[in-house]
Amino acid sequence: MYVAVAALSVPEANKQAYIEAAEFMADWSIAHGALEVMEAWEANVPEGKNTDLRKAVAAPEGEKIVTGWVIWPDKETLDKAKESMGKGEGFEDYPEGDPPFDGSRLIFGEFEPLLTRGR
Structure with missing residues (x-):
């Protein structure tokens, strides 16, 4: 198992557009060998004294934190998918x-x- 993780911020007004892009990328990733894709929209991201997720992605006011992961069977499968992505393969229908x-x-x-543990 090999895991790719991302954290970013998205303007609140772009939530639906982000969902559409995330759905495309989830389907693309599964088609390229991913085992699982998870995306999560900020519900409670507290401000930290020294650092926090908002500071990490330099999120301005009005943006929500999004985090997620893609579980791959191994690094080689992810590397092949990244190579395909770099060539734009399968992105003809990207939003x-x-x-x-x-x-x-x-x-x-x-x-x-x-x-x-768990699942």
């Missing part, structure tokens, strides 16, 4: 218009699980 968030403030990382 039109500007992205619903500022991609320059997106935080992305890849992780090897240390512990899993």
